[in-house]
Amino acid sequence: MSVNVTLLVVMGVLFATGIYLLLERSLTRVLLGIILVGNGVNLLILAAGGPEGLAPIYSAGTPPGEYADPLPQALILTAIVITFAVTAFLLAMIYRSWVIARRDELTDDLEDRRVAEQDTFDFEEDSEVAVETSEFPEDADDDGALAREGVSRQQAAAREAGERLANDFRQASSEESAGTSNDQRNRKAR
Amino acid sequence: MMGNPTAVDFAPLAVLLPILGAALAFVLRRHPRAQRIVTIGALCLTLVLESWMLVSAWQHGAQAVMIGGWAPPFGISLVVDEFSALMLVVSTAVSLTVLIYATGQGMADGDEDGPISVFHPAYLILVAGVSNAFLAGDLFNLYVGFEILLTASYVLLTLGGTTARIRAGVTYVVVSVVSSVLFLVAIGMIYAATGTVNMADLAGKLADVDPGTQMVLHVMLLVAFGVKAAVFPLSFWLPDSYPTAPAPVTAVFAGLLTKVGVYAMIRTETLLFPGDRLHTALMVVALLTMVVGILGALAQADFKRMLSFTLTSHIGYMVFGLATGSLAALAATIYYVAHHIIVQTSLFLVAGLMERRGGTTNVDRLGSLAKLSPVLAVLFFVPAMNLGGIPPFSGFLGKLGLLRGGVDLGTPLAWVLLAGALATSLLTLLAVARVWNRAFWRRAEDAEDPDPLLLIAADGGGTATTYQHVHDVPASRYSGRGDTALLPRTMVYSTGALVLLGVALTVFAGPLFDLADQAAQQMVQRTPYIEAVLGAGGGA
Numbered sequence: 001m002s003v004n005v006t007l008l009v010v011m012g013v014l015f016a017t018g019i020y021l022l023l024e025r026s027l028t029r030v031l032l033g034i035i036l037v038g039n040g041v042n043l044l045i046l047a048a049g050g051p052e053g054l055a056p057i058y059s060a061g062t063p064p065g066e067y068a069d070p071l072p073q074a075l076i077l078t079a080i081v082i083t084f085a086v087t088a089f090l091l092a093m094i095y096r097s098w099v100i101a102r103r104d105e106l107t108d109d110l111e112d113r114r115v116a117e118q119d120t121f122d123f124e125e126d127s128e129v130a131v132e133t134s135e136f137p138e139d140a141d142d143d144g145a146l147a148r149e150g151v152s153r154q155q156a157a158a159r160e161a162g163e164r165l166a167n168d169f170r171q172a173s174s175e176e177s178a179g180t181s182n183d184q185r186n187r188k189a190r
Numbered sequence: 191m192m193g194n195p196t197a198v199d200f201a202p203l204a205v206l207l208p209i210l211g212a213a214l215a216f217v218l219r220r221h222p223r224a225q226r227i228v229t230i231g232a233l234c235l236t237l238v239l240e241s242w243m244l245v246s247a248w249q250h251g252a253q254a255v256m257i258g259g260w261a262p263p264f265g266i267s268l269v270v271d272e273f274s275a276l277m278l279v280v281s282t283a284v285s286l287t288v289l290i291y292a293t294g295q296g297m298a299d300g301d302e303d304g305p306i307s308v309f310h311p312a313y314l315i316l317v318a319g320v321s322n323a324f325l326a327g328d329l330f331n332l333y334v335g336f337e338i339l340l341t342a343s344y345v346l347l348t349l350g351g352t353t354a355r356i357r358a359g360v361t362y363v364v365v366s367v368v369s370s371v372l373f374l375v376a377i378g379m380i381y382a383a384t385g386t387v388n389m390a391d392l393a394g395k396l397a398d399v400d401p402g403t404q405m406v407l408h409v410m411l412l413v414a415f416g417v418k419a420a421v422f423p424l425s426f427w428l429p430d431s432y433p434t435a436p437a438p439v440t441a442v443f444a445g446l447l448t449k450v451g452v453y454a455m456i457r458t459e460t461l462l463f464p465g466d467r468l469h470t471a472l473m474v475v476a477l478l479t480m481v482v483g484i485l486g487a488l489a490q491a492d493f494k495r496m497l498s499f500t501l502t503s504h505i506g507y508m509v510f511g512l513a514t515g516s517l518a519a520l521a522a523t524i525y526y527v528a529h530h531i532i533v534q535t536s537l538f539l540v541a542g543l544m545e546r547r548g549g550t551t552n553v554d555r556l557g558s559l560a561k562l563s564p565v566l567a568v569l570f571f572v573p574a575m576n577l578g579g580i581p582p583f584s585g586f587l588g589k590l591g592l593l594r595g596g597v598d599l600g601t602p603l604a605w606v607l608l609a610g611a612l613a614t615s616l617l618t619l620l621a622v623a624r625v626w627n628r629a630f631w632r633r634a635e636d637a638e639d640p641d642p643l644l645l646i647a648a649d650g651g652g653t654a655t656t657y658q659h660v661h662d663v664p665a666s667r668y669s670g671r672g673d674t675a676l677l678p679r680t681m682v683y684s685t686g687a688l689v690l691l692g693v694a695l696t697v698f699a700g701p702l703f704d705l706a707d708q709a710a711q712q713m714v715q716r717t718p719y720i721e722a723v724l725g726a727g728g729g730a
Contacts, residue, residue, distance in 0.1 A: 022368065027360060034367050041374045048382035071264075072381065075330055079374060082337045086367055089344055093359055096351045106360055 007047050014040035026104050027094045038083040042076045197246035198253040200239055201268045204321045207236045212314035219307040226293050229310040233286045240282055244275040252722035262723050263388030267327035272709035274324045277453055280528045284445045284535050285317045287688045291539055292438035294680025316342035323450045327723055328388040329377050340366050346439045354434045362431035369417035376410035390723035393461050393716055408463045419451030422479035425502040433494035437542025444501050445535035449527055452508045459512055460713040472513035477607050480506030480614040487621045493551040494541050500618055501534055510607055511592045519595025520710035526588035529695050536573040536688040547676055549641025549667040553625050557634035558644055567630050572689050578619035584695035642666040
């Protein structure tokens with residue numbers, strides 16, 4: 001069986017770009033990734049169907065080998081419809097997410113954050129970004145200053161999160177030293 | 191298809207009835223009462239039909255029906271054997287109870303307008319997808335079944351479009367789509383390698399494929415199904431997404447969706463790739479699934495999240511039985527799947543009731559439930575003990591069968607797995623016992639920040655039956671709800687029915703194990719399935 005190289009290359013490019021986009025945090029890009037990967041699969045099934053041939057409509061006297069295999073085409077049609085439906089749904093969901101949060105990103109999981117706020121979580125040891133222990137948190141929040149230092153936006157966000165945790169922790173421990181019980185802290189976190 | 195029509199000739203109706211019901215329910219979305227009647231009626235009819243199919247499959251073994259009369263293996267075939275028929279009956283029975291529960295909830299809360307009107311049609315489509323996946327005789331139809339049920343589940347999971355649900359929905363949809371893409375790639379490659387997607391046909395033709403290629407196809411299918419079944423490294427999405435949905439939706443997801451993945455794994459493992467090529471890998475995966483899942487469950491304070499983790503953990507038992515590969519273990523796996531669908535679903539329904547009664551599912555904030563509602567306590571206790579595998583419940587019988595399969599195998603890995611399975615069982619018991627101790631046994635006053643609902647009822651002498659008491663208490667989650675019933679009768683009765691069904695699994699364990707044995711035998715022999723589709727002498 002001869003292999004259609006163009007088909008294979010296009011398929012590879014679709015898969016590669018699609019998977020790259022799927023790994024992004026932005027939901028719109030994830031959607032684009034899904035569309036690309038979906039089309040990559042369709043090409044794969046087409047390639048799996050063997051060499052090209054006549055349209056599979058019966059006419060007397062044509063040897064069966066001359067027809068193209070109709071089954072992969074039927075499969076692709078079904079797959080296209082399914083991808084279409086899922087794309088429409090995802091678009092609606094991304095729009096809804098945008099309406100709610102005004103962000104084209106996956107928001108953090110609340111439960112994860114709650115686990116992070118439990119006692120066993122040591123913010124200094126467990127946080128990925130070194131926590132700024134400056135007495136002047138405004139400095140750390142200053143985007144302009146960070147940009148001058150060449151720190152990317154994501155890092156700044158991560159830093160901000162670390163800072164927030166640190167603040168919570170400080171607040172909590174001061175409450176604790178003032179005789180506040182553990183329970184109330186948990187409730188506060190909730 | 192000559193002569194008298196048999197039950198199996200009506201197999202397509204198991205998919206068609208829910209879909210037609212969904213269409214009708216969608217048209218009737220302005221008439222909630224008619225919509226409820228249509229939905230419940232469609233599911234009742236489906237259940238009756240499927241029970242008939244089960245009886246027929248039990249008596250005559252595997253049978254197939256070719257859609258549109260195309261000769262196999264070219265057309266779409268639906269296959270009914272003992273395993274698929276049993277799964278159909280159990281899944282539809284569970285869906286019906288959950289539907290009645292959801293209807294009870296909807297009627298009690300009066301939320302009959304708004305986007306909830308899409309619930310009934312989406313629910314029926316979900317059932318149709320599940321039925322289609324169980325009946326599918328070819329891989330592509332299995333894929334279509336998966337997609338039908340997944341698309342319906344996307345809608346159900348994000349009902350109402352709140353922040354938490356949209357967040358959970360995004361993870362869920364993206365993960366599901368990726369696993370479906372993987373499945374589709376596997377189908378494409380299998381077609382390239384063999385020129386067919388019919389499972390009975392593949393059973394013969396895959397054996398001629400180069401072993402390396404076989405391995406690739408096998409692993410791809412296992413990974414795709416593993417995501418859907420929530421097997422350990424691929425189960426991260428489940429506890430994040432399930433608990434945010436409304437209680438009945440979570441319940442039906444927990445009961446059915448992962449089991450469809452398990453079903454697909456069992457089907458491909460026995461029919462397409464017999465032999466023990468990947469059994470060692472599957473055993474390791476099963477061990478990790480069980481242990482990691484249950485450790486996750488122990489760390490949770492929220493009952494729904496804890497249940498989601500036990501759900502993934504107990505999938506490990508099914509993979510264990512599958513990996514053991516012996517006839518007895520396979521039979522026990524089939525029994526265990528049926529048991530787990532029912533028990534896990536009842537526990538999620540109970541979680542919904544607990545949320546209504548106590549204002550939250552966070553067990554740290556619950557208390558006194560046993561005193562406030564003894565019925566609820568019983569409804570929790572029976573399936574919880576069942577899940578923990580306490581004799582004489584079905585959980586114990588299923589696990590016993592699985593463990594015996596492991597002992598028969600006797601390899602060192604099998605012994606490690608046995609230890610893991612026993613530990614998981616004990617830890618499950620610990621997890622549910624903790625919920626019992628906190629939510630049911632201790633006094634609400636000892637709970638951390640309990641909802642006023644629990645306290646007011648406790649102080650007021652008798653027990654409250656409606657939200658009237660907290661109507662003017664702003665601190666309560668249910669303030670301003672008027673005299674809505676706390677525990678509507680329909681919800682309690684339907685949960686009770688499901689719990690009873692779980693007990694029935696124990697009472698009728700004998701005949702059920704016979705059925706499971708017969709199903710396992712047919713699957714291990716493979717020829718009954720192949721001959722049912724391709725005719726005697728066809729295929730392998």
